[in-house]
Amino acid sequence: MRLPFSLVIYTFAVSSSFLLSRPLSAQIIKGAVMAGFNISQVDGDEVYGFHKMGLNIGAAAITPIGKHFDFTLETIYNQKGSYQKPQYNDSLTGEYSLKLNYVEVPVLFHYNDKAGLVSFGLGLSWGRLTGVKEYEHGHQILTTTLSNGPYSKNDFDALFDVSFRIWKRLRGDVRYAYSFIKIRTREFHPPGVNPWTRYQYNNLWSFRVVYVINEQIAERIKRGASLR
Numbered sequence: 001m002r003l004p005f006s007l008v009i010y011t012f013a014v015s016s017s018f019l020l021s022r023p024l025s026a027q028i029i030k031g032a033v034m035a036g037f038n039i040s041q042v043d044g045d046e047v048y049g050f051h052k053m054g055l056n057i058g059a060a061a062i063t064p065i066g067k068h069f070d071f072t073l074e075t076i077y078n079q080k081g082s083y084q085k086p087q088y089n090d091s092l093t094g095e096y097s098l099k100l101n102y103v104e105v106p107v108l109f110h111y112n113d114k115a116g117l118v119s120f121g122l123g124l125s126w127g128r129l130t131g132v133k134e135y136e137h138g139h140q141i142l143t144t145t146l147s148n149g150p151y152s153k154n155d156f157d158a159l160f161d162v163s164f165r166i167w168k169r170l171r172g173d174v175r176y177a178y179s180f181i182k183i184r185t186r187e188f189h190p191p192g193v194n195p196w197t198r199y200q201y202n203n204l205w206s207f208r209v210v211y212v213i214n215e216q217i218a219e220r221i222k223r224g225a226s227l228r
Contacts, residue, residue, distance in 0.1 A: 028214060030062040034076070034173065036208030042082040044200035046188060047096050054079025056206045058104075070110040070119070078102045078127060080155075080202050086138070097135040100151065100183075100202070102127035106159055121161035125177065129153045149184075155202055156181045163210060175206040 035057045039050040058076030065071055080100045087094030108123030132151055134144040144150065158180050163173040179201040189195045 028064075030064070030070075031213035032060040032062060032210050033213075034058055034060065034074075034208045034210040036173070036206060038079060038204045038206050040080045040082070040202065040204035042080075042098060042183075042200050043203050044182075044184075044198040045082050045096070045098070045186070046198070047082050047084040049084075050203075050205065051085075052081040052083040052098070054081065054099075054204075056208055060210075062110075062212070065109075068112050068114070070112065072106075072108045072110055072121065072123070074104075074106045074108075076104050076106065078104050078206075080204055091137065093137045095135070095138050097133075099131070099133045100129060101131035102155055103130055104128075104155075104157075106157075108159060108161060110161070110163075117165045119161075119163050121159070121163070123159045123161070125155075125157040125159055127155035127157065129155065150186070152181075152183045154181075155179055155183055157202065166209075169212045171210040171212060173206070173208040173210050175208070176204075177206065178203050 035055075038052075038054040038056050040052045040054060041047065041050050056076060056078050058074055058078075060072055060074040063071045078101075080102065081098040082096065083098070084094065084096040104125050104127035106123055106125035108121040110119045110121040112119040129146060129151060132144060132146055134141045146153075156179060157177040159175060159177050161173065161175045163171045166172050182199040182201055184200040185197060186200060187195055187197050
């Protein structure tokens with residue numbers, strides 16, 4: 001797991017060095033707070049559909065790069081997992097629930113359109129697992145814990161993000177995230193069938209409202225810098 005984590009740190013370090021090398025008179029860091037919800041599933045758990053709801057809340061620092069680009073560093077609390085309602089009317093109901101709570105640090109580059117109405121972002125995120133609960137057939141699996149696994153304590157995601165202005169400093173945000181490193185390896189042993197092994201990955205959509213701070217000041221500084 002060292003290589004992906006090093007990649008995130010390297011990306012952040014290089015990006016920060018680039019930003020700090022630019023004239024400070026042409027920059028101001030914007031802040032943002034965001035809140036919303038996720039719909040998620042875990043690929044590879046034999047449960048299908050974005051049926052797990054969760055919170056997505058946090059804050060961000062946004063540094064403009066030139067006229068149309070931003071570098072964004074976030075810290076968020078993110079709830080992921082999987083859910084399937086009961087399927088059968090016996091002791092093996094088929095019900096499944098997985099709750100995964102993370103503190104995450106997404107790093108993104110955004111392109112902003114000329115009018116400042118829409119922006120598109122790509123990035124990476126590192127998340128640290130802070131809580132986990134797993135249930136099968138309505139009963140909690142006591143061997144699934146934060147300290148003992150079987151879920152990895154680290155989650156590495158690729159991100160695609162679209163945001164749009166709703167009103168003044170208020171923006172809507174839609175984000176897709178997918179783990180590019182497995183979070184678990186699981187063997188399935190159904191009765192009367194040969195067992196099989198699956199790798200599991202977080203897969204989720206986030207829908208958030210974002211309030212941007214210092215946006216007007218940043219735009220005035222940017223316009224002043226372009227006139228010099």
